[in-house]
Amino acid sequence: MVDLRAQYDKIATEIDAAIKSVLESTAFIKGPDVRLFEEELQAYMGVKHVVSCANGTDALQLAMMVLGLKPGDEVITTNFTFIASIEVVALLGFKLVIVDPEPGNFNISVDAIRKAVTPRTKAIIPVHLFGQCCDMESIMDLAAEHNLYVIEDAAQATGTDYFFKDGSSKKAGTIGLIGTTSFFPSKNLGCYGDGGAIYTNDDALARKLRSIANHGMKVRYHYDDIGINSRLDTIQAAILRVKLRYLSQFNEARRRVAAAYDDAFSRCNSISTPERMGYSSHIFHQYTIKVKDGKRDALKAYLDSVEIPSMVYYPGPLHMQEAYRYLGYSEIDFPVTSALCSEVLSLPMHPDMEKDQIDYITSGILKFFDK
Ligand SMILES: Cc1ncc(COP(=O)(O)O)c(C=O)c1O
DSSP states (O other): OHHHHHHHHHHHHHHHHHHHHHHHTTTSSSSSHHHHHHHHHHHHHOOSSSEESSOOHHHHHHHHHHOOOTTEEEEEEEEESOOOHHHHHHHOOEEEEEEOOTTTSSSBBBHHHHHHHHHTEEEEEOOOGGGOOOHHHHHHHHHHHHEEEEEEEEEEEEEEEEOOOOOEEEEETOOOOOOOOEEOOTTTTOOOSEEEEEEOOHHHHHHHHHHBBTTTTSSTBBBBBOOOBBOHHHHHHHHHHHHHHHHHHHHHHHHHHHHHHHHTTTTTTTEOOOOTTTTOOOOOEEEEEEEEOOHHHHHHHHHTHHHHOOSSSSSSGGSSGGGGGGGOOOOOOOOOOOOOOOOOOEEEOTTTOOHHHHHHHHHHHHHHHOO
């Protein structure tokens, strides 16, 4: 699905030098590269504060911890996402309210959010799935109307631009009060282990987030908040400084792969290619098709048999997972999520895909439907 080796080979000299310099400095925790990476990412994202942390799940947890929510406060998010987006809400004892996404672009439905808002709702977590932004302008308007916090899960959208109606634009993750991301190796900006970060333009929140991520400590051995230990390793920060310099180029290369897929599938009635929204660019963390007429699993089995990788993101609706049965939802409550779980298929996608690889994948898929 991804080729991390090909990418490493391309930038190996710079990566090796970056790692070696950390090894020689022995500044493994909170070394200078961590702050430098945060500053460089701030400039790239056009945001006032980047607070790095240990992974994208911690980033979400820290975001949820800093807001002073109380047990039972309601938080609305999408049912069609990676588990991390919803698990932190449950973990912290807030009431998880999940809603359906849009069937065409996979992102949370604003109408569904509107219907789910109650007087107890305190926050919305839009997840910019597969690399394209949610309808943020409508979400921000709705949040302003009901006085809700917006925490953007931008783990799959590092570098995506959101275009406002007035012609201005912002990076995904910098529109709401807080944004979060992950540097998991396969992410568009991925390190060589775990890593994550939080974005905000709010000075006080940034200070508190830094403190909570460091045991609740602003001054050494004085604890103002209950915190956790969530730090980005210096080695990972040094790697990310190198990879950030290539991010725009890599995202552009992914768009070229997506265009080639679009083109190849344009004449295949059994496949829906990913819908593009005018308010967002797309960085194709995943290229996800929908397979019609109940043929998804047969297509996947065929692709496995001819050694073409494909993955189902995500196979089971979250409300039917054992751990979340307590929410009391029934099987039929989320028709869009349930349909997507049986139709979606993500294809190999990375910046180093060659034309012959793309041709092999597309002709394999088209052959299956021609049979
Ligand atoms: C949408 C989304 N949110 C959160 C996460 C969690 O990130 P991490 O694996 O770094 O904890 C991921 C990815 O893994 C993700 O895809």
